[in-house]
Amino acid sequence: MITRDSVLEALRAVEDPELHRSIVDLEMVRGIDIDGTEVTVHLALTIAECPLREYFHRAVPERVRSQCPEVTAVRVELSAMTEEERARVVGGVRVTVPRIGESGSSTRIIAVGSGKGGVGKSTVAVNLAATLAARGHRVGLLDADIWGFSVPHLLGATGRPTVVDDLIMPLQAHGFAVLSIGNFVPEDGPVVWRGPMLHKALEQLLGDVHWDDRDYLVVDMPPGTGDVSISLAQFLPNADFLLVTTPHESAERVALRAGRMMAKVGLRLAGVVENMASFVCGDCDREHDLFGTGAGARLAELLDTPLLARIPLEPAFATTGTPTVLAHPESAGSTRFAELADAISAKPSLLHRPLPLFT
Numbered sequence: 001m002i003t004r005d006s007v008l009e010a011l012r013a014v015e016d017p018e019l020h021r022s023i024v025d026l027e028m029v030r031g032i033d034i035d036g037t038e039v040t041v042h043l044a045l046t047i048a049e050c051p052l053r054e055y056f057h058r059a060v061p062e063r064v065r066s067q068c069p070e071v072t073a074v075r076v077e078l079s080a081m082t083e084e085e086r087a088r089v090v091g092g093v094r095v096t097v098p099r100i101g102e103s104g105s106s107t108r109i110i111a112v113g114s115g116k117g118g119v120g121k122s123t124v125a126v127n128l129a130a131t132l133a134a135r136g137h138r139v140g141l142l143d144a145d146i147w148g149f150s151v152p153h154l155l156g157a158t159g160r161p162t163v164v165d166d167l168i169m170p171l172q173a174h175g176f177a178v179l180s181i182g183n184f185v186p187e188d189g190p191v192v193w194r195g196p197m198l199h200k201a202l203e204q205l206l207g208d209v210h211w212d213d214r215d216y217l218v219v220d221m222p223p224g225t226g227d228v229s230i231s232l233a234q235f236l237p238n239a240d241f242l243l244v245t246t247p248h249e250s251a252e253r254v255a256l257r258a259g260r261m262m263a264k265v266g267l268r269l270a271g272v273v274e275n276m277a278s279f280v281c282g283d284c285d286r287e288h289d290l291f292g293t294g295a296g297a298r299l300a301e302l303l304d305t306p307l308l309a310r311i312p313l314e315p316a317f318a319t320t321g322t323p324t325v326l327a328h329p330e331s332a333g334s335t336r337f338a339e340l341a342d343a344i345s346a347k348p349s350l351l352h353r354p355l356p357l358f359t
């Protein structure tokens, strides 16, 4: 026998894919009509032009039919919430999760930074986020590289985010949530913000985005130690900082300065990642250090922090779309990312060692 209660119970498992809450708890289910073995579900969406209409047309019938086998047809009628209803729903979602960086938030924040640009900071951030997500963690990736954002292009996540009552929904890509300033400005358009504007934008990217209760938020920092890094240190006092460098002497020296500056602005250094450290030859299976040996280890020693990974040069890292760790999980580079993720998730205490202070 098909009852309203049995259909409602089935719908409890259908989540709004952006708010990550049951559509029943969000009071989106506005009516259930039963006509013999045919069911019509009336849903009110948070916004009329919701890009997820297709999703509900698919997920609702699938769920109802799998839980109530007697049902022969499910129709989904969509409408939009009123302004007051939407404000109540969004307000409810906002209060249930402490904001990223606030006390009470259990989200671990991994800030990925570098001294110089172009050393592979975004590549490390993207592949680390993908590795953690592939292990079943709930992961967010915030591209805070305001002027040099590259994450949307790297991941093919170039869409515009949905905004519901000032709450911004991050995009979903390759199993994690992602958002960049690049999702708000034209791809090749310049971002010409300074001081206060920048500070405000970062505050919004952290506070007004529905990051939800993520296990990890990986933050792709801008290179160097400018305004953004200082603002982020202020917003995210509990962040663990990964310093990315390459084996080149010039990169190492700038990275050392960046590491020391980070201590001054209060970020904790979790460790060094040496990128483009080597080349693993497919023919002889040996690893060749093309640009010299020991830069990452030296930098780590000078900063009294561990060298967490040496990532080899791999052509796949230079491609866009699916992160290499997902497209080629067996590659040497992907193995190093697995070790990096191990180091990060298995030994949190190691990651809370303060930097020696420099005067």
Ligand SMILES: Nc1ncnc2c1ncn2[C@@H]1O[C@H](COP(=O)(O)OP(=O)(O)OP(=O)(O)O)[C@@H](O)[C@H]1O
Pocket (backbone or CB within 6 Å): 114, 116, 117, 118, 119, 120, 121, 122, 123, 124, 145, 148, 149, 150, 222, 223, 275, 276, 311, 312, 313, 314, 315, 316, 317, 318, 319
């Ligand atoms: N291990 C690697 N093997 C091959 N190519 C790599 C590797 N790491 C990074 N790259 C490539 O090097 C270039 C620079 O990398 P990426 O954009 O990640 O650097 P970045 O430090 O974030 O730069 P910026 O600060 O300018 O944003 C990219 O084209 C990237 O695909």
